Amino acid sequence: METALSVLVALFFAAAVYLLLSRSVIRMLLGMVVLGNGVNLLIFTLGRISGSTPPIVPWNASAPLEGAANPLPQALILTAIVIGFALFAFMLVLAYRAYKALGTDDTGAMRVAEPEQSPRPPLSY
Amino acid sequence: MATAAPADMDLPPHFIGAMTDAADWLVVVPVALALAGAGLLVMLRGRVGLQAWLAALVTFAIAVSNGFLLARVLAEGPVAMTMGRWLPPFGITFAVDALGAVFALTTSLVMLAVMIYAPLELDFRKRTFGFYPLMLLLLCGVSGAFLTGDLFNLYVWFEVMLIASFGLLVMGGAPIQLDAAIKYGFLNILATTIFLIATAYTYGLTGTLNMADLLTATAEAPLPALVTAGALFIVAFGVKAAAFPGNAWLPASYHAPMVAVSAVFGALLTKVGVYALIRLFMHVMPSAGDVLNPAIAAVAVLTLITAPLGAIAATNLRRAVGFFVIGGVGMILAGLALGNQQGLAGAAVYAVHSMLAMAALYLAAGLVERMTGTTDTRRMGGVYAQSPLLSAAFILLVFAVSGLPPFLSLWSKILLLQGGVSAGDWIVVAAILLNAILTIIAASRLWAHVFWRSGHEGEGSERPNPDIRPLDRNESRVGLGALAVLMVLIMALGLFPDALIAAGQTAAADLLDPQRYVGAVFAEVPQP
Numbered sequence: 001m002e003t004a005l006s007v008l009v010a011l012f013f014a015a016a017v018y019l020l021l022s023r024s025v026i027r028m029l030l031g032m033v034v035l036g037n038g039v040n041l042l043i044f045t046l047g048r049i050s051g052s053t054p055p056i057v058p059w060n061a062s063a064p065l066e067g068a069a070n071p072l073p074q075a076l077i078l079t080a081i082v083i084g085f086a087l088f089a090f091m092l093v094l095a096y097r098a099y100k101a102l103g104t105d106d107t108g109a110m111r112v113a114e115p116e117q118s119p120r121p122p123l124s125y
Numbered sequence: 126m127a128t129a130a131p132a133d134m135d136l137p138p139h140f141i142g143a144m145t146d147a148a149d150w151l152v153v154v155p156v157a158l159a160l161a162g163a164g165l166l167v168m169l170r171g172r173v174g175l176q177a178w179l180a181a182l183v184t185f186a187i188a189v190s191n192g193f194l195l196a197r198v199l200a201e202g203p204v205a206m207t208m209g210r211w212l213p214p215f216g217i218t219f220a221v222d223a224l225g226a227v228f229a230l231t232t233s234l235v236m237l238a239v240m241i242y243a244p245l246e247l248d249f250r251k252r253t254f255g256f257y258p259l260m261l262l263l264l265c266g267v268s269g270a271f272l273t274g275d276l277f278n279l280y281v282w283f284e285v286m287l288i289a290s291f292g293l294l295v296m297g298g299a300p301i302q303l304d305a306a307i308k309y310g311f312l313n314i315l316a317t318t319i320f321l322i323a324t325a326y327t328y329g330l331t332g333t334l335n336m337a338d339l340l341t342a343t344a345e346a347p348l349p350a351l352v353t354a355g356a357l358f359i360v361a362f363g364v365k366a367a368a369f370p371g372n373a374w375l376p377a378s379y380h381a382p383m384v385a386v387s388a389v390f391g392a393l394l395t396k397v398g399v400y401a402l403i404r405l406f407m408h409v410m411p412s413a414g415d416v417l418n419p420a421i422a423a424v425a426v427l428t429l430i431t432a433p434l435g436a437i438a439a440t441n442l443r444r445a446v447g448f449f450v451i452g453g454v455g456m457i458l459a460g461l462a463l464g465n466q467q468g469l470a471g472a473a474v475y476a477v478h479s480m481l482a483m484a485a486l487y488l489a490a491g492l493v494e495r496m497t498g499t500t501d502t503r504r505m506g507g508v509y510a511q512s513p514l515l516s517a518a519f520i521l522l523v524f525a526v527s528g529l530p531p532f533l534s535l536w537s538k539i540l541l542l543q544g545g546v547s548a549g550d551w552i553v554v555a556a557i558l559l560n561a562i563l564t565i566i567a568a569s570r571l572w573a574h575v576f577w578r579s580g581h582e583g584e585g586s587e588r589p590n591p592d593i594r595p596l597d598r599n600e601s602r603v604g605l606g607a608l609a610v611l612m613v614l615i616m617a618l619g620l621f622p623d624a625l626i627a628a629g630q631t632a633a634a635d636l637l638d639p640q641r642y643v644g645a646v647f648a649e650v651p652q653p
Contacts, residue, residue: 039321098306113305
């Protein structure tokens with residue numbers, strides 16, 4: 001099970017890197033989403049697939065039963081999902097605003113902050 | 126000090142029996158104040174007149190609590206508390222040693238000075254769109270990153286910082302800001318995602334995320350796998366800190382937002398990345414740090430040499446200052462690469478200098494941009510005749526960043542050089558010296574072009590600049606006032622550096638021998 005999930009994570013990462021290498025902002029955004037999901041799956045796998053018993057501590061005991069699922073990765077993934085969603089929403093609006101303002105979604109053509117014909121450094125002194 | 130639950134209480138043994146001492150809550154007060162202040166200001170977003178005063182008041186309270194925290198850490202050693210009644214390592218721990226406390230205090234002081242400057246640039250729209258709440262959220266994220274003792278919690282503070290910085294970066298919505306935000310956004314999200322991947326590997330290898338617990342757990346983990354996680358951490362924090370190969374986003378974005386935002390970004394955000402690297406390779410996985418030391422040293426040396434070259438070539442004033450920020454990062458990384466007492470103490474002191482000086486440089490650059498109405502150093506000129514006070518402040522800053530006496534960076538560079546000589550690391554020593562020479566060339570050229578020369582570049586540069594105007598009453602009161610706060614701090618710390626250097630030495634000693642830090646975190650756990 002862990003091996004299969006590892007291969008899946010690798011596929012997610014490969015697809016994400018391919019998309020992120022694009023110049024189109026929307027493709028890069030999709031790459032971010034795929035990458036985020038790949039990371040979530042990675043956290044899940046690294047928490048070990050230990051069992052399907054709910055991690056609830058029985059009455060009068062101080063530890064969960066043997067073979068209980070690991071709850072910590074789920075808490076981590078939940079946090080990461082929320083953060084990833086917020087960042088994606090922001091970047092999506094930003095991409096739209098940048099497209100409207102700059103007239104392009106090609107990151108190579110966005111040269112307002114760093115002009116293409118960069119002036120030569122000041123030469124005196 | 127709280128203790129584990131007694132046997133007759135109806136609590137599992139992993140819970141704390143008594144409430145955490147009120148004094149120990151001091152560790153979370155800066156973060157809680159910033160978060161509560163940001164929430165309050167969002168609720169009061171209609172009361173525009175109130176926002177600036179409340180934000181400054183909250184920041185001042187944070188600075189005071191950071192001051193008490195630092196005093197306590199220096200007197201008693203590291204302070205820690207664990208949330209939610211759990212005993213460590215189960216609960217989320219906040220733990221601070223001298224390094225974190227010094228950085229947190231400097232952060233709040235820089236924020237206070239920038240809050241004084243900010244009203245110059247804010248129109249009604251920006252005030253109602255949440256400038257002050259976002260500044261407090263940014264302060265919350267930065268303080269949280271300096272004070273936390275949990276690796277995943279550190280990731281959360283990085284994201285808090287990132288989201289607040291997005292809002293501040295695009296505030297105003299000019300095309301240059303949107304362009305900058307695309308570059309800044311993608312590269313920083315990618316870096317924090319890599320941070321998350323590395324955190325996941327660390328958790329998979331050790332089964333814990335508490336930094337004090339990781340120190341013992343990583344000693345037993347297989348080294349090759351740990352080094353893989355460590356290398357990912359270097360990539361992630363290297364990009365966040367704007368160290369050499371991963372710093373393309375900084376010169377592309379830091380000159381785009383408002384000057385107050387530039388100042389806060391330049392002073393604080395990169396330092397958090399460097400702090401995380403120091404914390405990680407000194408505390409969390411020292412064994413991987415030893416293996417990866419050549420990589421850190423190479424990154425530090427390349428950053429030290431390339432950054433001032435960028436500053437010499439830049440024709441945009443705030444872009445040039447951005448390259449000085451990168452150079453400062455290289456200097457702190459050099460201290461980490463040396464990894465001995467003197468080197469780490471020098472890095473801690475240099476970080477304080479860098480935070481104060483970079484904020485002051487950005488504020489001074491902002492005032493020059495207002496006077497000359499341009500961002501291009503070739504079209505500036507003649508500022509000296511119009512505002513001798515601003516010119517004097519800038520030449521002092523030029524001396525301060527170049528490391529001339531009697532400024533703080535000189536003392537920290539002496540510590541770093543002592544560390545380099547005693548470690549026998551001549552390449553790092555040479556890089557530090559070369560960086561100092563290149564930085565003084567770049568910084569004094571800026572002074573000569575912008576302040577000393579009377580007019581524009583080219584033919585007739587001796588004719589007075591026709592576009593320049595003097596600072597108006599409000600600008601000289603608010604702008605120069607904010608600058609004066611930072612200048613007084615820089616001068617005072619440069620003339621009387623003993624206390625800060627002693628704090629830096631304590632920080633370095635605690636980094637090299639983390640037993641006091643681990644002891645503070647696990648103080649509440651009953652020893653078998």
